[in-house]
Amino acid sequence: MSINCIRSILEDAVQGDSEKTALLLNGKAMSYAELFSRVNQVACYLNELGLPKNARIGVYSNKGLEQVIAILAILSTDYVLVPLTRLLKPEQVEYIINDCDIKCIITDRIKLESIDEIQFDGHVISFESAAKDVASFDEIYKYYNKPYSCDISGHNNAVITYSFGLTGTPKGIVISHRNLVDSARVVSQYLKLESDDVLSGILMFNLDYGLNQIFCSFYKRATLALHRFILPEDFFNHLIDDEVSVLALMPVNISQMFDEGSQRVPSPELFDKLRIITSSGGNVTERMISDCQSAFPQASFYSMHGLTEAFRSTYLDPAQVQIRPDSIGKPIPDVELYVLNEEGKECAPREVGELIHRGGYIYRGFWNGPEENKQRFKSIEILKDVIDLEGQLTDETVVATGDYVYKDEEGYFYFVSRHDDMIKTRGFRVSPFEVESVVRKNLPQIGQCAVFSIENELIEEEIVLVYSAAHEIPEEEILFELKKHLASYMIPSKVVYKKSLPLVQSDKNQVNKDELKQELTA
Structure with missing residues (x-):
């Protein structure tokens, strides 16, 4: 084995530890x-x-x-x-x-x-x-x-x-399998997890961040307390009743916890077991950090930045959260990060470039995705102007993340934007093309449509659908049809009708989303 x-x-x-509790759910122990x-x-x-x-x-x-x-x-x-x-x-x-x-x-x-x-x-x-x-x-x-x-x-x-x-x-x-074990190992190390910890299992297990809660718990022979987040009151009871000490969240979960204000949050003394909070899957705001620190004053807050193609790149030490709340931190153990400009040279401090991930936790690649693999998984030769490739060893693979970042003078990284126009909302990645395709297929009365995002502090990005048609269609009718074909987190929160949509000057078949976004945010 x-x-x-x-x-x-x-x-x-x-x-x-055969008789130790491995899993908890609603008071039932296994x-x-x-x-x-x-x-x-x-x-x-x-x-x-x-x-x-x-x-x-x-x-x-x-x-x-x-x-x-x-x-x-x-x-x-x-x-x-x-x-x-x-x-x-x-x-x-x-x-x-x-x-x-x-x-x-x-x-x-x-x-x-x-x-x-x-x-x-x-x-x-x-x-x-x-x-x-x-x-x-x-x-x-x-x-x-x-x-x-x-x-x-x-x-x-x-x-x-x-x-x-x-x-x-x-x-x-x-x-x-090795990726899974390495990920459990490194998180257990830098979070300093212990065998008597109780990890909250509120994240869904469809992506690596959620799965990692299972594997970290078992790696340390700790306890995983499962909970499905529906109402904040039930969630707070889960933390108290299960005596949770390690809580992994997405930013959207933090918004859900405090969406009705702090008056509904139980007294901080009830959360004295909680010592670690982690957040990944999106950018956290200063307000989110402040809310967590007020409600859970005993807990250290770790902000982390992960990738689709590799488990994780950075984490921000809790001691730095108040000092530089916008930073995604520094590399996790066994990872080297570089910021490259378009010429392949390393960027100067505060110069924006593409984040390159080298070292541990790189995944195998995209299934049936040769174009995606070619775009993201690169030979280490792309770092030839940054590091010394001794012995002409160029078979190592690195990840060109598509994330545009900069690094400050002290080595802390800051996320700026993504290379593509993917929407990140409620911890999920949503392709505008996916939503637009459903509109074209199932709402033939719509002539043209454009899906994009605008900033929303609570959920990171808000999905907007702008469409043209012979006449305005009731918003309820559009959303009813979309809900038949799309997951709930992919449903636009704003639907806007226009008699005609602006087009890109160089390509009259392409809607000018930048112009539409400027109109909406003006």
């Missing part, structure tokens, strides 16, 4: 021994399906203990996990199924209807007993009790996570 796989971390945890037993039962069943080696298995469900069991069971086989956020619509799930050829989907009773809608012809497994022709975890726990063993290579593909890429269709990024 490779030491660089999640299965190895789980086996070490159960051997050292020990490492019980978790390990159930993971083995599900993994044994998956192996007996006879799927090809490296076959992709999707997990499409709401948050729960069984969701974590499913994730760990897949990672205990030669198969590859494809986590699917519950926010995706059936047609988006169908696209991902076809793109990476998913052979099996593990789901819950609620999402079974969506699977039926897309007429998936692979294996379907439900957490609960649902239908005679659908296997369930209930049955697996009852009948699969034989010993299970496996031998996982750290170099194997482990996970394919999907986000919306430059072409407007979801692109999967391939993550190895």
Whole structure:
């Protein structure tokens, strides 16, 4: 068994702390021994399906203990996990199924209807007993009790996570077992996680930031307390009742916590166990930091900056949060960062250029994405004017992030913009092309449309749809149709009608979004 796989971390945890609580959910505790037993039962069943080696298995469900069991069971086989956020619509799930050829989907009773809608012809497994022709975890726990063993290579593909890429269709990024373990290792190190920590599991497990909470917890033999954020009151009760000490958030979660003001936040003394807060997936504002520090005065606040193509690039030490709140920090351990101008030279302090990530935590690449791989994964030769390539060794891969940043005189990095026009809202990346395509396909009465973003402090960027048509269409009608085809975080918050849209002078087929944005923000 490779030491660089999640299965190895789980086996070490159960051997050292079998009776310790591994998972918590709504007061229900599951020990490492019980978790390990159930993971083995599900993994044994998956192996007996006879799927090809490296076959992709999707997990499409709401948050729960069984969701974590499913994730760990897949990672205990030669198969590859494809986590699917519950926010995706059936047609988006169908696209991902076809793109990476998913052979099996593990789901819950609620999402079974969506699977039926897309007429998936692979294996379907439900957490609960649902239908005679659908296997369930209930049955697996009852009948699969034989010993299970496996031998996982750290170099194997482990996970394919999907986000919306430059072409407007979801692109999967391939993550190895070693990537997952290295990420757990480095976060545990710079956050100084301990075995008696209770990590909050409020993030969704469809992307690496959320998955990392599971793996960090088990790497340190700590406890993961699951919670689905719906109401701030319930969330605060989760922190208090589960005695959470480490809280990973996205900026949108911080906005949700304090959207009705601080008068609804419990007394700070009730959060005396909370010692660490992390934020990634978007830029945090000074107000967000201030709100967290007022509500959780005992907690150190870590702001972090990650990539699609690599786990993480930077973090800002809590001691610097008040001094330079706009900074994304300095490189995490084992990472080197460079800022290059268009000539490939290193930028001077405060000169804006593209962020280049070298060192650890670089992922395998985009699934079925040769153009994206060519654009983002580069030979270290692009740093030839910055570092000494001794021995002409140029086979190392670095990431040209597409993020434009600058570095100050003390080595702290500051995010400026993205190279492409991707929208970052509520912790998600949204392609304007994806939304525009749905409009063109499903709202034929609309002549032209343009989707772009404007700044919104609470959610980072707000999605705007501007359209032209023979006459104005009720906004409710447009949103009703879009909600049939797009995840909730992709729905525009502003819909604007114009008799005609401005066009780019050099390309009369292209709407001038910059002009529209200026009109709206004037």
